[in-house]
Amino acid sequence: MTDSPDLIEITVLDTLDAIAPEDWDACAAPETANGGRPRDPFTTHRFLLALESSRSTGGRSGWTPRHLVARAGGAVIAVMPMYVKAHSQGEYIFDHGWADALERAGGQYYPKLQAAVPFTPATGRRFLTRAGDAAAGIAALTQALVKIAADNGLSSAHVTFCTEAEAIAGEAMGLLRRVTQQYHWLNRGYAGFEDFLADLSSRKRKAIRKERARAQAFGGEIRALTGDQIEPAHWDAVWAFYQDTGGRKWGRPYLTRAAFEAFHATMRDDILLVLAERDGRPVAGALNFIGRDTLYGRYWGCTEDHPFLHFELCYYQAIDWALAQGLARVEAGAQGEHKLARGYLPVATHSLHWIAEPSFRTAVARYLEAERSAVDEEIEVLTGYGPFRRTGSDDQV
The missing domain is CATH 3.40.630.30 (Gcn5-related N-acetyltransferase (GNAT))
Known part of the structure; x- marks a missing residue:
């Protein structure tokens, strides 16, 4: 167990081929160590490598792999799927308005840094750590994410469809927290x-x-x-x-x-x-x-x-x-209010953002605060319109 991010070495990989699957998956899907199914398959070595080997990412796709690996004492303790993005396609947490605003003000939004699973609007861990190394691993990955963006003059860094716990932890470390919503069916x-x-x-x-x-x-x-x-x-x-x-x-x-x-x-x-x-x-x-x-x-x-x-x-x-x-649940992808009538209810989804330019960061922070309130209200209203019987209803089957 590592207590301090100062003792952690960070490397950046331009391909998943550069790390052994068992080292990556020990952080991304530790629940598979005894042959179990991954919590979700999207951060596994095999899924992300399938995107790279098929040229769905890399090349001219606008998703250039720059995966983070944190090591302590030579052992991998944390990883993060990360990309340099030349556009905002395939992310499903939309920041096109931010890009337009910064570029109208004379700034350059792209390229940016994106910690995400490409083309996959599914909630899951993005700060992938070994058991026992969560606190140090998350701190090290967050510091590396921000430092790489800042050192390379990038406008921003984003962590999309992370868990709520990660969003809260990232906000405590100075990142901006965003709340959006999609529709899930719950058993x-x-x-x-x-x-x-x-x-x-x-x-x-x-x-x-x-x-x-x-x-x-x-x-x-x-x-x-x-x-x-x-x-x-x-x-x-x-x-x-x-x-x-x-x-x-x-x-x-x-x-x-x-x-x-x-x-x-x-x-x-x-x-x-x-x-x-x-x-x-x-x-x-x-x-x-x-x-x-x-x-x-x-x-x-x-x-x-x-x-x-x-x-x-x-x-x-x-x-x-x-x-x-x-x-326990079915996640049916992004958007689609037609899912509501079919038993899929609105739930909050989460992301984290770092903005380099101070005044732009302040403007985005104000926007996110107002957006969170609007999303919370929308979820409450839409849930009320859901198809489920009201408490005390005498509806008969």
């Missing part, structure tokens, strides 16, 4: 989907049953596949779905075709594919990643339009699978 001890429906108001319950019936009548079969059930040919369909959705939402997909090949090679046990097949051919699908207690919905797409099939594959099938596996 309240349900025995199955019908048990979940019984927790909803009569009107919402009936609406979901109708949606599921319409979706499942699309003329084919819905299959949930994981591990060795996933075959290389399935990725051809997933790639077609991803290109269609990515092209419409972002202008160009973030992941390359090679990323899906890397996922198949090293991560198919971490993946749930939900495919709608008609005449033996996939016509729609949803890609999920599996954590220790959470199912993470990531990508959806289709080659045929069928009523409510999106909701069935992305939300209801995810709930079905999570219930069958005893998982």
